[in-house]
Amino acid sequence: xxxxxxxxxxxxxxxxxxxxxxxxxxxxxxxxxxxxxxxxxxxxxxxxxxxxxxxxxxxxxxxxxxxxxxxxxxxxxxxxxxxxxxxxxxxxxxxxxxxxxxxxxxxxxxxxxxxxxxxxxxxxxxxxxxxxxxxxx
Amino acid sequence: xxxxxxxxxxxxxxxxxxxxxxxxxxxxxxxxxxxxxxxxxxxxxxxxxxxxxxxxxxxxxxxxxxxxxxxxxxxxxxxxxxxxxxxxxxxxxxxxxxxxxxxxxxxxxxxxxxxxxxxxxxxxxxxxxxxxxxxxxxxxxxxxxxxxxxxxxxxxxxxxxxxxxxxxxxxxxxxxxxxxxxxxxxxxxxxxxxxxxxxxxxxxxxxxxxxxxxxxxx
Numbered sequence: 001x002x003x004x005x006x007x008x009x010x011x012x013x014x015x016x017x018x019x020x021x022x023x024x025x026x027x028x029x030x031x032x033x034x035x036x037x038x039x040x041x042x043x044x045x046x047x048x049x050x051x052x053x054x055x056x057x058x059x060x061x062x063x064x065x066x067x068x069x070x071x072x073x074x075x076x077x078x079x080x081x082x083x084x085x086x087x088x089x090x091x092x093x094x095x096x097x098x099x100x101x102x103x104x105x106x107x108x109x110x111x112x113x114x115x116x117x118x119x120x121x122x123x124x125x126x127x128x129x130x131x132x133x134x135x136x137x
Numbered sequence: 138x139x140x141x142x143x144x145x146x147x148x149x150x151x152x153x154x155x156x157x158x159x160x161x162x163x164x165x166x167x168x169x170x171x172x173x174x175x176x177x178x179x180x181x182x183x184x185x186x187x188x189x190x191x192x193x194x195x196x197x198x199x200x201x202x203x204x205x206x207x208x209x210x211x212x213x214x215x216x217x218x219x220x221x222x223x224x225x226x227x228x229x230x231x232x233x234x235x236x237x238x239x240x241x242x243x244x245x246x247x248x249x250x251x252x253x254x255x256x257x258x259x260x261x262x263x264x265x266x267x268x269x270x271x272x273x274x275x276x277x278x279x280x281x282x283x284x285x286x287x288x289x290x291x292x293x294x295x296x297x298x299x300x301x302x303x304x305x306x307x308x309x310x311x312x313x314x315x316x317x318x319x320x321x322x323x324x325x326x327x328x329x330x331x332x333x334x335x336x337x338x339x340x341x342x343x344x345x346x347x348x349x350x351x352x353x354x355x
Binding site: 021024025027028031032041042043044045046048049050052053056057063066067069070071073074076077078079080081082083084085086087088089090091094097100101102103104105106107108109110111112113114115116117118119120121122123124125127 | 173198215221222235242247255271290293294297298309312313317319348352
């Protein structure tokens with residue numbers, strides 16, 4: 001592995017970005033294939049994320065292969081959702097019902113996220129960093 | 138090609154607006170969506186045509202979600218120490234959101250289609266899409282409401298969490314990820330790597346718990 005590491009460390013930035021993108025796409029495809037083969041009702045990309053995390057942990061994939069590509073893609077994550085969010089256009093004909101749908105959704109978001117945030121704040125174990133020192137209950 | 142260009146420029150306009158205005162409404166995804174939607178309506182171009190044109194962006198979404206493993210790996214020691222807060226916070230947030238969606242849809246007498254589509258809104262849209270046959274919701278509506286749940290969550294939740302006194306990055310992240318999945322995670326990453334990593338854990342847990350819930354009830 002040390003031989004491979006020394007070779008990949010000498011790749012220039014753009015080449016390392018392509019290597020990283022290729023590895024990320026391979027794990028996305030792997031996740032997709034696994035979900036299809038096992039008929040899991042989960043997104044292939046989330047399964048791919050778990051597989052890549054395991055691969056990093058076991059040393060099959062080195063962090064420096066994918067770090068540039070991962071940081072680059074995550075930096076524009078918000079852009080990649082625009083095609084999906086524009087999809088609301090298909091349901092414009094629902095008209096006034098949208099008001100109620102969004103009201104229900106907003107209430108659910110506030111209740112769920114409020115509970116998650118407050119409960120997690122309670123359960124966090126105190127440590128020096130990051131953020132504020134935990135006050136405790 | 139033209140709609141891919143429009144989408145890139147509309148999102149870039151959103152990023153510039155965010156830098157200038159410092160308002161939660163100046164969210165690049167929201168601004169990009171509104172500009173693109175307005176242009177599609179003006180030119181009467183159907184959504185399917187648009188979707189074909191921006192296929193490269195859709196293709197990049199899967200490797201981008203896979204890339205969330207990188208911050209998780211970098212912060213593995215911290216996340217392992219705080220697994221109880223992340224697990225219990227995330228699961229309770231998602232399940233309360235699903236219960237609230239179901240209860241309020243019933244109280245307000247929403248149409249069965251909308252009520253069923255709302256059930257999976259706290260999970261990421263591919264999950265909502267794949268669970269639609271089990272909840273008997275129209276698949277496209279379930280996916281759309283899931284996406285909008287993320288967008289609205291990304292807009293309103295950060296100030297609300299601050300008002301509730303939820304200041305710790307991991308607590309803010311898990312709250313965003315539990316109900317606002319991918320778009321919430323994109324917003325959480327703006328607050329820092331810790332918030333973003335906790336949010337991607339919340340998104341994964343939400344995908345699992347909503348799937349499990351639907352499997353048990355259907």
